[in-house]
């Protein structure tokens with residue numbers, strides 16, 4: 001049996017010197033491993049994190065040499081606060097930063113219902129709304145290079161849960177959604193992210209951003225701090241079973257590192273979806289519905305006050 005791919009393995013021999021990537025959720029788990037490996041391969045990184053202290057601590061102990069660690073720039077940004085995301089975009093514009101790759105990776109799940117000061121549901125804001133505003137801002141200001149790659153860490157649920165619905169009401173009526181589901185569902189937010197990327201993959205045609213590539217990736221069940229979320233019983237079970245059942249983070253992050261860096265990716269242009277098999281996989285047809293994707297994009301622009309994107 002051939003060894004399972006790891007983030008280090010799939011990037012071996014790839015020189016990322018002179019390339020810059022923005023990775024969300026790099027203070028833990030898959031995002032941290034992705035950041036570590038891209039820095040190891042020579043990339044410069046901008047890493048928005050909720051806590052600078054935690055970000056510094058985990059990066060300092062990631063085993064990078066001083067030079068690679070020096071190319072990892074931490075910036076404070078809670079993605080659930082749209083004001084903070086807009087401020088991040090503004091500061092990147094001022095610094096004239098541009099990026100070869102963007103990993104929309106941060107995510108929470110299984111948390112109780114909570115409204116942010118801006119009136120969004122917290123899980124939805126962290127997993128979708130903040131990422132939408134970030135992506136929108138980077139494109140509006142052309143901070144992604146035309147050949148850039150945009151990746152969203154989605155999940156098995158997007159591919160395999162037949163009950164998932166693209167609940168656009170998360171944008172407008174977070175309380176109504178919570179009434180039905182108890183809390184905002186992380187997979188629902190990820191479906192909205194996936195549909196947004198699908199829309200963009202079509203919208204870039206005939207524009208400066210036409211060569212840009214868009215991916216959803218599914219790392220598969222991976223041992224990260226993720227197991228400390230969800231209900232108490234689930235947490236207790238995962239603490240015992242997780243190390244036996246879940247893959248190590250190096251394996252989980254393989255597909256993220258591969259999709260962002262491998263010179264030529266298989267599959268047709270448009271939104272491509274990859275798992276750790278490192279090959280395109282299909283997603284349900286309803287998540288490939290261009291009209292639905294446009295509806296989600298327009299509703300998000302309206303309710304997250306981004307204004308229309310002119311590419």
Ligand SMILES: NC(=O)c1ccc[n+]([C@@H]2O[C@H](COP(=O)([O-])OP(=O)(O)OC[C@H]3O[C@@H](n4cnc5c(N)ncnc54)[C@H](OP(=O)(O)O)[C@@H]3O)[C@@H](O)[C@H]2O)c1
Nearest residue numbers: 025027028029030078079080106107126221222224225226
């Ligand atoms: N692990 C799995 O089995 C698995 C499977 C499929 C998909 N995924 C997805 O993979 C992604 C990474 O998860 P993980 O497993 O690596 O979990 P993790 O170790 O808990 O990492 C989650 C990361 O997201 C950050 N984050 C959460 N909310 C944020 C916010 N409002 N603003 C800024 N950053 C925020 C966290 O920051 P803090 O350090 O501040 O908490 C942390 O860095 C998630 O989107 C998750 O849904 C994971």
